[in-house]
Amino acid sequence: MTETSTTRAPGDHTVGAASPPRRTGSTPARQPPSAEHAPSAQHRAVIPSLRAQTYKSHIKPIWCPGCGHFGVLAALTKTLAYLELPPERIAVVSGIGCSSRLPAYLSVHGFHGLHGRALPLAAGLKAARPELTVIAAGGDGDGFSIGGNHFLHACRRNQDFTYIVMDNEVYGMTKGQASPTTQPDWHRSKLTPHGTGVRRFQPAAIALAAGASFIARGFAGDPAGLTRLLAAAIEHPGFAFVHVLSPCRTFRAEHHAWKQLVHPCERGPAEDIARAAELIQRDDGMALGILFEQQIPVYAPAVTTAAEQGQSDAAASAAALAALEAELCR
Amino acid sequence: MTETSTTRAPGDHTVGAASPPRRTGSTPARQPPSAEHAPSAQHRAVIPSLRAQTYKSHIKPIWCPGCGHFGVLAALTKTLAYLELPPERIAVVSGIGCSSRLPAYLSVHGFHGLHGRALPLAAGLKAARPELTVIAAGGDGDGFSIGGNHFLHACRRNQDFTYIVMDNEVYGMTKGQASPTTQPDWHRSKLTPHGTGVRRFQPAAIALAAGASFIARGFAGDPAGLTRLLAAAIEHPGFAFVHVLSPCRTFRAEHHAWKQLVHPCERGPAEDIARAAELIQRDDGMALGILFEQQIPVYAPAVTTAAEQGQSDAAASAAALAALEAELCR
């Protein structure tokens, strides 16, 4: 079983303070933190080892050489392999942007949706198919500019899925305009030749204020650390937000300095959001690891399952429908 | 000048920790904190005393008897009178909702726009006409549900205008559905008969995380305190967010308890946002007063004014245009 354990090791531990995945033993007895999003033991028995490559599609990324998004793609496929999630049980949903091209490069179910709307699409999918592992992904423009409202409400709603934002502090796809996370004095965009003059959007602080139960920051240049964070995020029961610093080689060449700037974070106390808010506000935006994690009930829309009624799905549904119909007649 | 000074007194000081308006002397020498939004001395000379009534239109509100929004209307007209703002220099812009009907009840320039879009409309107006006093207003559904993204970005952008949200924790206009500020277990809406199960939206915490430079909370049941807050908000140079607890008599009868629950707030330190974030997170949502205020540069889009060029507006513009045209020819 060397292969299996190799697949499991989510990389080295050089950067980032992400807690090591909770279960690293060679026994496959990892208890899924929630029945909904982890593969069943049965599935794991059938597919003992899924290597990262299995999760890649044959489509060649359109990304510029050196783009940070390659690192995210690599970390994600490693994570999925590590978690041994069967590809057919995974759906990756994105918006529009360089980063949002991600789903096409994976061999799992994917949706390349609308600019800014990955989160509601993921929310609908997860509500309808709670047993799937749902991952939403996109860029800083997609998620924090046009998609900002859905970000707020996804944090509040705490459905059990993961949101990966590849933050390169720029609109890459549309050729280099300032995004909400861009520095106010960055004046390399023709659209804002004197800089935006607007305070930066602070993803982690806003996520916390909005009620997110899992907030982490990773770095595309540290795929191993990122893999650990993504694994923790996917295993977190509830909405897990992973803010990934993902350099844009083409429009933000200065990002090459990030390698030197990143450092481990201090995690905010789960039981004291106020203190966590203070910590996150003091954060310089370069701290990697899990910034905050809290175990709270995941959002579960009210469904009277057939099982509860002791009936088959179809029969239960038909009976319920007949009862409904009757109520309309006088 | 008794009348004038009466008009100036912005009410009694029983509730709320809003700082008394900075200038309360009987001399009219109140220096506008920013040349842009205060009436010029000349205007004040011409219109020495504008009573609250002047700011009311002849249209009768459609609000239910006892609705909190009446209190906001009253406080706002008093504030405008207190500040002696000439009605023609004021524009009040709103979205859609019971609360958003406000502009029609005022005699100033108004725009009853789209659900959720008061802020961008106000932003465009203020950018185009910086000398106007612009006030955006609406409800919790309008501002925090459909309008949430604009809220985030208005806080960041810090243009010099005021945003009043009349929070009644419900969609009043559409007959009583849960809003983002509704308690997760409130189950009186037919749309969410078991409650939303979703964490409440925390307006003040989110405003702070988003970078707002002025955050206050008022209570429609305390028009005097609210008047002070509104005056401070309008005088604040930058984006001023006033969160008003404004009971919905019809769908949230339990709000009658608010009178007992409100209490003065502790103001977060301007120089330490992290500490302010902690304080705001500990806030119970019922604390009245200025929660946070910071003096930072207001957003001013780059405009080469004619004055700078030492020319008349029209001539400068025509000359600049001619130069532009020339650049297109080879």
Place this chain on the structure above:
Amino acid sequence: MTDANERAAAARTDASLSVAVTGAGGSGAVTAGLILLEAVAAAGLYGLLRRSAGPQIRGGESAALLRFGPEPIHCAGDRCDLLAALDWANHARFADEIPLDAASLVLADPAAGAPPDAVSASAARVREAGFAASAREREGGRANMVAVGAVGALAGLPLEALLDAAGRTLSGKGEAVVAAAHACIDAGFALADPADRLLATVELYVPPPERWHITGNEAAGLGALRAGVRFVAAYPITPASEMLEWLAPRLPRVGGTLLQAEDELASVNMIVGSAFGGVPALTATSGPGLSLMQEGIGLAVASETPIVVVNVMRGGPSTGIPTKAEQSDLNAALYGLHGDAPHLVLAALDIADCAHTVAWAVRLAWRLQTAAIVLSDQSLGQSRAVCDPVSQALTRPARDATELRGPLLNSDAVYRRYAITADGVSPMSVPGEAGRAYTADGLEHDTEGAPSSRAADHAAQLDKRGRKLTVFDFGPDWAEILDHEDGTEADAGPCLCIVTFGAGRGAVVEAAERLRRDHPRVRTIALRLLAPLQRTALMAAMRDARVLVVEQNHGAQLFHYLHAEQALPAGARSLARPGPLPLRPAEIVAAATALLAEDRHDRD
């Protein structure tokens, strides 16, 4: 019958009766209407109850507008036979909605003062009726209940039915309230002057026939459940909210889920997500929400994800008149998506038909893997009817999504989600199906779903997305075609054909019933499927006829659309009138008569 009563009877065009109860906020006019509708059902009659209210959120004046009779009630009718005014609060607001004439009877409470000018000007007979005084005489008595009794008596509803109806409607309020109501109804029944009776009292019908007691919004919700919808995303908007509110507690009962969205951008994308997951999904909205959803609907079309958006139309443009009906979102539904984005547009023809049309739309959306927009409107959505149920046969419940989706083609070694097929429908997998993963995309793509900007791929996918709608056999449900013939002279004169869509049907059918008295051949076509237009069948149905296109909007949107599709014969005419007032049969009769007269003139 008195003279006046004969006049009143003559003014009625059929056996139905229109009554209105009006009053200030809190007067209970609407409750009175609901009780009368219940009584109508108990008497085995059909009924239609509309409401009108002032702009106040709560507590404003309101009117209950009830029409009923032994035959199904198609529309609001032209006039009011009987008005019971509990008071005259803001009556002017209702003057247009409650058309009084010399044949009308008004019950006015003297305590409320003299009737307003509009009433006097109408020449309607006014009878004093001391609703308030009578109520005051009874413990816990309320004037609206006295009015129920009086109206019931004059309208020929059996006392028993009224009492029974009040009992059921007020059951939640406790026995004392019911008892007081019964006392008042008794009193009111006695109060009415038998000489004023407009109809002879009908018999109580025991047991009452199996009828739906339903609003269009409820029927639409039922249609969704029948067709297998198990996920609904909701953002409230008048007049669609009640559809969502009806579904909210019922979806869980059939194993489904409703999610309240933060806005319409979210709700439309949520249903795209659910449908991608294989779970039939729907949302409901009105004009402003439809505008916000256009981008998401376009995504469903391009990615071939089946979704259904029910648009309950209100007065437009922009915020418009949220509480009133209009058919002015047709253009936005047909043409509002950017790019070439063929999709389904349907319209419900009446309240019960909301169930049929929504269920059909769900099935079609899944069969054809595209977006369906269903048009309803405030007059259907928020009005309550006692009507015949829509049979399950028409909207047979779907077993599950697999049935809706149809079989997957299995021939190819590679799974080609967007394969080019003869019928234009490609094989659609859902997550969970191993070996059939693909990336759904609004970006143009090749047959496997890989992004492509090649001309050949674009043309092939555009052709396919268009073709699937044109080659599909939609069967006979695309329209309701009725021939209103008197049977005597089958071939005399040119046939008159009145074409409408959706809620226009009611007034058109009633107008046709009247027109055939003077004109032997009248046909009505009410379009249920607007896009793709069944042009050939429609043109066949209109052949050789003089055509009048009737719709409730300002821009004659249907008329222009039919021209766009070259589906109208030369000389077709348009009757287009915006809201907020309902289409009246009389105005359609007038327009048709003018058209036919013109023809006769031409022939002279």
Place this chain on the structure above:
Amino acid sequence: MTDANERAAAARTDASLSVAVTGAGGSGAVTAGLILLEAVAAAGLYGLLRRSAGPQIRGGESAALLRFGPEPIHCAGDRCDLLAALDWANHARFADEIPLDAASLVLADPAAGAPPDAVSASAARVREAGFAASAREREGGRANMVAVGAVGALAGLPLEALLDAAGRTLSGKGEAVVAAAHACIDAGFALADPADRLLATVELYVPPPERWHITGNEAAGLGALRAGVRFVAAYPITPASEMLEWLAPRLPRVGGTLLQAEDELASVNMIVGSAFGGVPALTATSGPGLSLMQEGIGLAVASETPIVVVNVMRGGPSTGIPTKAEQSDLNAALYGLHGDAPHLVLAALDIADCAHTVAWAVRLAWRLQTAAIVLSDQSLGQSRAVCDPVSQALTRPARDATELRGPLLNSDAVYRRYAITADGVSPMSVPGEAGRAYTADGLEHDTEGAPSSRAADHAAQLDKRGRKLTVFDFGPDWAEILDHEDGTEADAGPCLCIVTFGAGRGAVVEAAERLRRDHPRVRTIALRLLAPLQRTALMAAMRDARVLVVEQNHGAQLFHYLHAEQALPAGARSLARPGPLPLRPAEIVAAATALLAEDRHDRD
């Protein structure tokens, strides 16, 4: 001239020449194209430079497609005369865009290996040209500059013009780069075999004629500034971003402002706010953004706030093909608003005309207090032309907003913002005007702006908002009507009339020029004003003609629209073809010829 050259000359339909330079990412094909275009201008010629690139954000293969000649260049043309391939990276991607035939000449660098099959199959003459080798011989030399020299020589561009153009284009890169480029251009010029010359070398034109060197996006920006736009809200989207980016640094120079919005919902509402404040405002977007703006545009219509939205169309539906042109947003622009919301829709006819059309749109929007949607597309917006400037007369700068807005009516004692007037235009005040405050509203309102749901108010405001568009005299600018006659037999045979809109004009005009060789009377109508359609004038212009409607989309949207308005004669035909490839004159000629042949056949 050699035989082959004679063949090549015959294949050209006019005096223009089409050349392409292609290469892998970083090869500098686009820079080569820009230099060639500069040289074209210096030679006093007209030119049109398009670009095509792979899907990569940066660094993918790209092609510069240049057409130039002594007359204005209307469109991409049908074929490629001369291709200089720096390498063959992904050449297949360009095969459709660079149509080679036996008359084409290909310069291929032997270092890049054998030409791909598509090239061999075209039967084009292939000449080896050692671009890379030659560049390597020169210090800092680059193959693309060698290609500039070689192409310039064969295309008849004077060496001086090429050197001068390179100097100007590369001036920002330093003297060494310019010197190296000059050396390479010299070498390339010498490298070309004079026997292969496609055109005789033209003279350098000193001083060059006053021409614009401009893209459609820049021209649109200029038009906005000319007409007085002083506020722009921006959300980036391909292919509209450059318009916003061009405006950003220039607005402040004329005293205006640009604000980057968080999304399109914000940007459209921002411009509504600015316009309400009296400052002319505009935004630019493309399909998906237009969808998101529909609600805001509807608000402008209902509240009668003048705004302008420039929609630079790309392939649709949904995300579609963002980098390529299509005319498929016509429906969304015409009909996309919910409710009855009449507004202005215009389309720019060519690159320079973007200035004219946008300026006119701004003036009309203010004159008529409504929303104007201006359609441009990627082929105009992102292509660069050397063309005649649009005279200031056509787009005379507005003095200020007061001029745009027109005089306020002063008759009424009460200020009635929404007064009913004969021309449908009500008096509009702006903040700052004492005594003229009102609340602008998307909710239906009375003449003072107070909310109203009364039928009479609704009808009056709907009528007014419709009337102002129909009674206004739009003058002659609604279309460009050209008669392509050979002058010999003025009245022979039926007139052929080709109708198109916007960017369709280029290929249509060129097709007409060719058609008149065989057919004496050809008229082209390019619609600049689409809504309100100038139906009477249009029908007069088409009278007695055989009509062909040409557009670049799948659904024949213009064709259907003209039918909707009953503006087309019987037998009108449609040529509708989606993107991404540009409309070709030859396909229009073919369709027109087939139509005319059919007619002849009918007459036999």
